Amino acid sequence: MIVIAGPASNGIGFRLSKILKAEYTRAVTKFFPDGETYVKIEGEIEGRDAVIVQSLYPPQDRHYLQLLFMIDTVRDLGAKSIVAVVPYMAYARQDKRFLPGEAISIKTILKGIEHAGAEYLITVDIHNEKSLEEWLNIKYVNLSAAPILAKYFERRMRNPLILAPDRGALNRAREAADVLNCEYDFLEKYRDRNTGEVTIKPKKLKVKGKDVLIIDDVISTGGTVVLATKELLRLNADKVYIACTHPLFAGNSYEKVLSSGVEEIVATDTIPSPVSYVSVAPLIAEYLKNILK
């Protein structure tokens, strides 16, 4: 097996290779004066299982083309099999035609990875797992980072309580609660009938005196977690922690979340950020061990 790290995910690629005791090579990339990416794969590829790691955080389009160039080249070089590891999958939120004529971007993105020559796709907390089922004709898996994020807080929280940001994410909260052996709930938006004001509260559980962990798949503008943190502190939660898989933090949203009163924010390394302390490499390595043995 050889692990090929794309420019977006050198760290994860290197860690993967160490855990798997596999050979590691960094895809060489540079830019031409007009902005085109140049890609070169060094190392012996022929006849080997190739694992290509490239996350699709911004600039998404550039990172995506680098991924396609890598897959296509590794196929040309005669790899025995090609696993594409895409820790953060871009365009995953445009997963249906909400309005007539809209592009289903994630379909185009996934199809491109398949047609370039990948035979297996590994993602982490993709926005909608059904996209993989619906559009891919190759094997795939979507791994949950909730347990490893919860693990990070194992000795950091007292009286823990896990909250999902909405009902749809309750499964993620349950996975985290299993690790921390605590209760979990989800946040629901309430609109005050008199003032029209929107608040976000836990559906059932009381938070008073608790250390609350909000666990989310992606923080983009941070609107929901900021609102939730403030409300939880108003309800006398002891401390509020935020864990997310993909710290996208568009614009100045990182500063916004930081100043919401949160005790600590932690994210995985699918996207570089000031808080990407939890690596998804062990999670992915564990899965790769099973499929490539």
Add this chain to the structure above:
Amino acid sequence: MIVIAGPASNGIGFRLSKILKAEYTRAVTKFFPDGETYVKIEGEIEGRDAVIVQSLYPPQDRHYLQLLFMIDTVRDLGAKSIVAVVPYMAYARQDKRFLPGEAISIKTILKGIEHAGAEYLITVDIHNEKSLEEWLNIKYVNLSAAPILAKYFERRMRNPLILAPDRGALNRAREAADVLNCEYDFLEKYRDRNTGEVTIKPKKLKVKGKDVLIIDDVISTGGTVVLATKELLRLNADKVYIACTHPLFAGNSYEKVLSSGVEEIVATDTIPSPVSYVSVAPLIAEYLKNILK
């Protein structure tokens, strides 16, 4: 027929539709806070011949993904046929594995257009026409802009002489010379055996007292045409003109070429630039008339 103009080529798309008396629609694009492109195609697509126009100048990767999203969507919407018009084809210079392990980027790019669902590809002066033959399984044509560029100079030059920047581009010079009914030649690099200095001179023809037109497919850094212009003026050419299909002008190269002593630079509108005065729309329309009648 319906002409769908991508954000990179609204002008060419609009002109195409006027010449062809075809319906025109602009692909609606916007950007999400994290930088992802949103694409929506308005208008009646089902059962119609769709012509999608999108040039791949910088930011190439973004323009390329917009193209794929448009093709995929138009196919979903039930177009009868899909012609992709890509006036400037990005990544065309990475057309072979110059070093082991290098990506053949143009292959990946062309295959992506095919797999997204295009059934015909129209390019203008692609770097190497053989790439189309080698990598595409759909129909294609590569149109030459040399005649329309030459036409622009028809009443502007006295004693004209056409020069190709190198031997490989002699065909383009011949096409232009046919229009202007004049002689043509190519430029060759000479290295002085004593000083090591490189000069660029016409292979055979004398330039003294002539109006010389250098015709090139792409001006990227502008190095060759600057060197050539200076040498041609030293050899007492009367005036030096430069025509190119794709005015890429990386960095400050436009200013560099302008200050070389050249009389006028003219380019086509495959790439926006201060001198993109010659539209490729009539050229493309003429071809579309034949294949879509």
